[in-house]
Amino acid sequence: MTNEKANCILVCAILLLRLTKSQTTQYGVARSIPLSDKGISGTPFIVSTGVSRLKCMEGCRRHNCTSFNFGENRCELHATFVCEGSEGLEARPGFRYYDVEVGDMIPMADTFRNHENCLTIGHCSPKCYFPTTTTTTIPEITTAVATTSTTSTTLSPSTTTTTTTAPTTSGMTALGPPGPGDVTYICLVNADCTASNSDCRNGVVCECVAGYSYHADTKSCVTSCPNGYGTTFTGTTGFYVFGKDLGVYNYYNLPAFNVPSCQQQCIDTVDCVSMEYDDSILDCYMSAVTKIGNEGSWSSDPFFTYWQRNCA
Structure with a gap:
């Protein structure tokens, strides 16, 4: 692996x-x-x-x-x-x-x-x-x-x-919670994101930083989810946790080797709380750990995206 x-x-x-x-x-x-x-x-x-x-x-x-x-x-x-x-x-x-x-x-x-x-x-x-x-x-x-x-x-x-022009919101869900600074709300710079352990991704939207999961009930970024993990993920491009995998999946054992199928495999895998997708060789890696507590294994690679599950 x-x-x-x-x-x-x-x-x-x-x-x-x-x-x-x-x-x-x-x-x-x-x-x-x-x-x-x-x-x-x-x-x-x-x-x-x-x-x-x-x-x-x-x-x-x-x-x-x-x-x-x-x-x-x-x-x-x-x-x-x-x-x-x-x-x-x-x-x-x-x-x-x-x-x-x-x-x-x-x-x-x-x-x-x-x-x-x-x-x-x-x-x-x-x-x-x-x-x-x-x-x-x-x-x-x-x-x-x-x-x-x-x-x-x-x-x-x-x-x-x-x-x-940006489309109107007719028939669409409003972008994020109503309060500026909340996770999933629009932003321009990191200072616009007031929730602890969040940043402004790509100068566009506030999201939890790697290692933290979004807890919608409290609009906060947490290291553990009190009611377990949900079915959505927050991605961090260019990084992965080295050597902490539950399994490796690709076109040999996944019906569709893409990010959605990789995320679904993590949801279906016991103890999986994060996954990584390699755009260069189309492999995905299940993991029972996050960046928190594994900072020494946090590695950079432009072809990888680290995806952490948010809270249920």
Whole structure:
């Protein structure tokens, strides 16, 4: 297990997209929402069948997509995203929806993954909460080309620069508790977060620091949960607890090797209070400990995210 962590210098960028626009190279991050059997509605500008998820992401990179659906070896690239315009999620058995973040949105890619709107209606992208100015490819479909293994739609894209505004709260849960400074409330700097053992993650939202779980009843960050642990997690990117694992899971023993399935495995594992996900090799690690009391094992790695369970 520890050797596998040491080998995470292998870069398998399945969730990292290199987006090329004109003569510049821009890096992006794709994240599936924690809702299965869902996809964005509307008409995709490219559809490919008989492809892998990695090929789908490569297609997104080449064509500068804003989001995509993937399932059953079918890839659907979109020039819009959930929260923008009239498009929303629809039932798509066997599919998952992926937000693609670029530029200033990359550091905030995971910020809202524990927010109720993300967990219930798929509003996980930071673009759902903050206005952005982006260059969007709006394709005009021209021909369809079919082969024995792959069906693709070719297009002649036109480009337009648009400014999106943060959506209204109609039909959405208000962001966090009503009091400024509380955990899960919006912030700009750490001083905005008045709850003990919390900080301002990515200059966006107050969250408990690593080693502490959020206790909603008291709006506090605690080291132990009086009524046990719940089903939500708080993530800290770039770190993990070395050598304290209950088990290792990947595509050999998990039906879907992604963050939501890894978190569900932790929920289902006795004594699991935290887990770590390795974006480079897509492994997840269950743990019965947190950072508190294991500071000597607290290690940094840009491909890891440490996820600690919040209180029930």
